[in-house]
Amino acid sequence: MKAEYVQVQIELPEHQKEVAIALLASIGFEAFEETEQGLIACIGRESFEEERLNNMLEVVNCTSFRTQLLPPQNWNATWEAQYPSVFVDDFCQVIPTFRQPRPGFEHCLIIDPKMSFGTGHHETTRLMIRMMRQLDFSRCRVLDMGCGTGILAILAAKLGAEAVTGIDIDPWSYENARENVQLNGSGPIDIRQGDARSIPPGEYDLILANINRNVLLADMPVYAQHLKAGGKLLISGFYQTDVPSLLQSAQALGLRHAHALKEADWAALLFEKTRN
Known part of the structure; x- marks a missing residue:
């Protein structure tokens, strides 16, 4: 019944x-x-x-x-009939397991969302993907904070990252990200449950963080500590009205504003670390 x-x-x-x-x-x-x-x-x-x-x-x-x-x-x-695939320009398509990929895209990500954030349907995820297209991930050590479904971590691996760590505080997201990593045959990706205190020791070439404004402002000093000199921090998850406070915080940490994108009311920012 x-x-x-x-x-x-x-x-x-x-x-x-x-x-x-x-x-x-x-x-x-x-x-x-x-x-x-x-x-x-x-x-x-x-x-x-x-x-x-x-x-x-x-x-x-x-x-x-x-x-x-x-x-x-x-x-x-x-739900399956109504659940749309996501197409980010001609660069990336994001599909669930019950959809077939379309030709003509550089990358295809298989993402079963369950209860996690990061399916490509939200503006901030698409902004992060578009910004990632412009970066060189080859031989990079990458950290994805608030990884959700694991979508950005998986894309980083497909773009040539040498090692990727994804961290999310939510247990559902932790399990979902691990499943999606297996679905995509992606590696090496290490998915962990926790917050900024769970970042493994060492420095990263690229840090991705699609989280809300308050978490970004609170954790940006930790991100800066784990970023190599010349490394890049890519963030989204906030409104355009939040940009001034994030720019001010980043500048105080020695992070130079390099690029910005926007979609509707949302924004993404790219920074480069200028000093240790």
Whole structure:
């Protein structure tokens, strides 16, 4: 028998979406879609409790939502049919295991997302991929902080990196990244669970970090310590309005601003370390 689901449409601002998703997941919601107005979330009918939903949404100052009972259907088949591949110029295509690659792209990444960030659908992931296209990864030691699905670590390996370390604090992302590394036959990639304190000893030629502004500002001194002189730091995960504070922090650490890209309201920045 196919399960019935309750779909909840929630109106809330952009900066509250991440918190709302975490809260909803903690009370049994299983699937999420970000919209311009807020979120769409789904939960099994037998697990839905409107009072618990109200209590959770009060935390993010949101009490406006609509519910809809969805008819039973094969949700895996529906999700697969609606899940799009991602094409970044003619450089890179990102596909799940149930899609076939298209010809005409330099690189193909097989990414099964599960609950991790980094499928190429978000602007910041695409910005990182476009910036990576312009860099020379050959014989480089690379660190990918907040690696999510492992998408950037895998691409770095395909671009010729000598060794890649990916780190994410989330246990789901840690497991998902390891699975995606195997799917792509990529190596050598070392996936670890943790934060900036988990960075292995030594220096890196390239550090990638697609994380939010606050984490970047807090951890940038650690990244600078682990970056070789002349090494590069590529970051995204923030709005264009956040760029001035990130530039100021980087300059104080001896990181020279080398390049920038933007898509919609999002931005990516490239820095080069000018001193030890």
